[in-house]
Amino acid sequence: MIRLCLAALALLAAAAPASAQRVKDLGGFQGIRTNQLTGYGIVVGLPGTGDDNLEYTVQSMKSVTSRLGLQLPSGVAPGLKNAAVVMVTAELPAFAKPGQKLDITVSSMGKSKSLRGGTLILTPLQGADGQIYAMAQGNLAVGGLGAEGKDGSQIVVNTPSSGRIPEGATVERTVDTGFDRSPFLTFNLARADFTTAQRVQDAINTRFGGGRARAIDGVSIAVSAPAGADIRAELMSEIENLTVEAAEAPARVIVNARTGTVVINSAVRVTPAAVTHGKLTVRIDERQEASQPAPFSKGETVMEQHSGVGVEEEKRPMFLIEPGPKLADVVKAVNAIGASPADLVAILEALKEAGALKAELIIL
Incomplete structure (x- = not known):
């Protein structure tokens, strides 16, 4: 099951080219909230x-x-x-x-x-x-x-x-947003990213003239606007419908240890690493047998306890993970290991500690 999920993610990542998004889908104006x-x-x-x-x-x-x-x-x-x-x-x-x-x-x-x-x-x-x-x-x-x-x-x-x-x-009462009286409008990104903030600033300045927008930090872009609710409403409408190519998200691997769900985004990279993952099984068998005395003897019937202890270790050779510039390479390497969802979490953690997994590992 996990192989199918990872393979599907790889296909989606390979088939989905970078595309521009509307500014309104990247965040919202400060004060315009529920x-x-x-x-x-x-x-x-x-x-x-x-x-x-x-x-x-x-x-x-x-x-x-x-x-x-x-x-x-x-x-x-x-x-x-x-x-x-x-x-x-x-x-x-x-x-x-x-x-x-x-x-x-x-x-x-x-x-x-x-x-x-x-x-x-x-x-x-x-x-x-x-x-x-x-x-x-x-x-x-x-x-x-x-x-x-x-x-x-x-x-x-x-x-x-x-x-x-x-x-x-x-x-019964309205909430005063003050958007028509503030010295400038502030657009806040839903996710902090300096690259995206800079691109939103450039898109606004290209549309309305240089100097109109200024990126304050990785979230907020200040836009100077003339006074008046009607003029600002029209300006905000045009800004929301501008298209911007958002920056690539940081490399992340999300693991839900309870459900075994693993999500890897397209920015994940790996460096060469050798991985081996064995499985040790200890089996204990308990059984009881009755010891019956000979007929007409003075002996008594007793129960004898018999225990059997065995250890089995699954042999798996060490596997080399090649450096992968794409998500598909990461998926191929994980599939080759043949790990279960529980084992996959341990492997990803070990790769992260070894410095071979160039991504933020988030375990839910």
């Missing part, structure tokens, strides 16, 4: 799968009813098997305007077994600054389910204590 929202609310209408009489559930219900003008008697703990306290999360997109809808995720905080069939009561969603940016409410869509028998046996499918409400929140 914001996380969080809220604390109550789900009602559950069929007996709620939090029951947890103290904070009772307090939350009293707070909700007080906003509606209903005061629950003091000292009374109402049964709340049909209610559950939940955390509500959402992402506020950049430039979201009041009245737009957001998808929200609702997750139980207490001992509620399922939120299926519940309704979220009006819940404010706050940002990191403590301001309310959206209000959430609606009926939950829960993908999981659970069932329990009287003897305590139960079955749970997926996660019934969490659900979603499509378009369950309404935006």
Whole structure:
């Protein structure tokens, strides 16, 4: 299986020539981002799968009813098997305007077994600054389910204590990005690379004139822009659609030791190295035999223990890895060794320590 995977990677690397990418696929402008929202609310209408009489559930219900003008008697703990306290999360997109809808995720905080069939009561969603940016409410869509028998046996499918409400929140406040007032626009690459940053700078200067863009470091490119939201929006649109040939990624070998997955990118190089990989197997056989005395004798039947210990070592000759300028050469060398996924990790680590593997080895 691992041979097929590595061979497929080699073919893909050989067949995929370097191609230009849009600038918008390499990163994004600073400040143009999503914001996380969080809220604390109550789900009602559950069929007996709620939090029951947890103290904070009772307090939350009293707070909700007080906003509606209903005061629950003091000292009374109402049964709340049909209610559950939940955390509500959402992402506020950049430039979201009041009245737009957001998808929200609702997750139980207490001992509620399922939120299926519940309704979220009006819940404010706050940002990191403590301001309310959206209000959430609606009926939950829960993908999981659970069932329990009287003897305590139960079955749970997926996660019934969490659900979603499509378009369950309404935006109430916009986030000021300030992109129309800052002295310049800053484009940030998703992955730091000085070569790519320089190429993005050159592409912008070629399109809009020299001196317009300046690479600050391996991530950020500062672009001078005239004031005005409409002018800057047009400029940003043109910059995002410029094409740039991104620099080749650093040489990396990614190994997932748990699943045996190995990914080698096209920048990996190897120098000459001799590799041998043997396998030692120790086998112990245990068996018992009954020793029966002769008929009419005074002897007793006893059990005798017999053990057999053997050692087998698989003989594999040393294999020479030739210097490989391409990924296909690395794949060919690894296939020739015939290593299993677990053994391959050990071989790659040894090649790295020996200095023969010119790549960063990342083990997940």
